Amino acid sequence: MHVPAMKTVLLGASVLALSTLSQANPSATQLRTWASACASCHGTTGKPTGDAYPIAGVDQATLERKLLDFKGKKIPATLMHQIAAGYSDDELKALAAYFAKQPK
Ligand code: HEC
Numbered sequence: 001m002h003v004p005a006m007k008t009v010l011l012g013a014s015v016l017a018l019s020t021l022s023q024a025n026p027s028a029t030q031l032r033t034w035a036s037a038c039a040s041c042h043g044t045t046g047k048p049t050g051d052a053y054p055i056a057g058v059d060q061a062t063l064e065r066k067l068l069d070f071k072g073k074k075i076p077a078t079l080m081h082q083i084a085a086g087y088s089d090d091e092l093k094a095l096a097a098y099f100a101k102q103p104k
Contacts (some may be wrong), residue, residue, distance in 0.1 A: 013047075026091070031098050038102060041079075045102040056104035063096035 026034070037045075040054070042048055046056030055063060069075045071084035071092065084092060 003099055018057060026094055031094055034087070034095055035098055037083075038095070042099075045097040047102065047104065054104070056102035060096050060100035061097055064093050067092040088098045 036044075038046065041052050043052070046054065046058075047053055061084050066075065067080075067084050067087075068089060070077050070080040071087070071089070073081050087095065
């Protein structure tokens with residue numbers, strides 16, 4: 001049968017992808033530390049209490065693009081240019097992945 005073999009290959013590939021990711025990515029503790037710097041304006045998990053910009057559960061690619069665009073000053077912002085400038089591109093990508101996973 002081809003199907004089980006295919007599943008094994010896919011599973012192997014995703015395990016490989018995951019382990020590559022965890023090597024390239026910061027630890028969960030490190031990530032929460034970075035994310036806590038966003039909490040005062042965007043809420044503890046990216047879900048603000050007031051009418052600030054919600055970032056929890058937003059599509060990862062969208063968050064990543066916005067953060068990199070803030071850093072590159074490609075989109076207008078009052079605060080986020082300075083904030084994004086404090087992180088490397090990889091750190092911004094990790095933050096995008098983190099907030100994308102938080103509940104809306
Ligand atoms: C001092 C308040 C403040 C902090 C801290 C802050 N932000 Fe923001 N954020 C804003 C404001 C205000 C905007 C709207 C754009 C602007 O005017 O800068 C925004 C916009 C955004 C957006 C775009 C949202 C949208 O709907 O377009 C993202 C994504 C974002 N912030 C992520 C983050 C991340 C990640 C952090 C932590 C590294 C962070 N922000 C820290 C105030 C803040």
